[in-house]
Amino acid sequence: MPTISMFYGIIIRMYREIGGQHKVPHIHAEYQGEEVVVSLDGDVLEGSIPKKKQSLVIAWVNIHYDELLANWDLLEKGEKNFYY
Incomplete structure (x- = not known):
């Protein structure tokens, strides 16, 4: 899976999911083996990571x-896709 960004131990990926x-x-x-899926609108679609890290991810998406x-x-x- 292509990584597009990494910060504070968080790995961000975006990839094509045909029929996903x-x-x-x-x-x-x-983050540390846990995964959260976040829409580009900032909504959590699935999963979770520690609250502070999840807040960072949502801010980064915004x-x-x-x-x-x-x-x-x-x-x-x-x-x-392109990478940051």
Whole structure:
């Protein structure tokens, strides 16, 4: 799975899920073996990581919304995403 960013021990990934269960643009954030899936609107879709780290992820998504949406559009077209 392609990593697009890492900070404070959090790994952020975005990848194409053909027929995946999450139908909205989203990212996967992993921290110490736990994972949370967050929509680009900042909603938690699945999972959890420690509350402070999850808050950082949601803030990061808000800051990088435009880039993440452009990345999602590339993936939807079957193209490679870009990395931060």
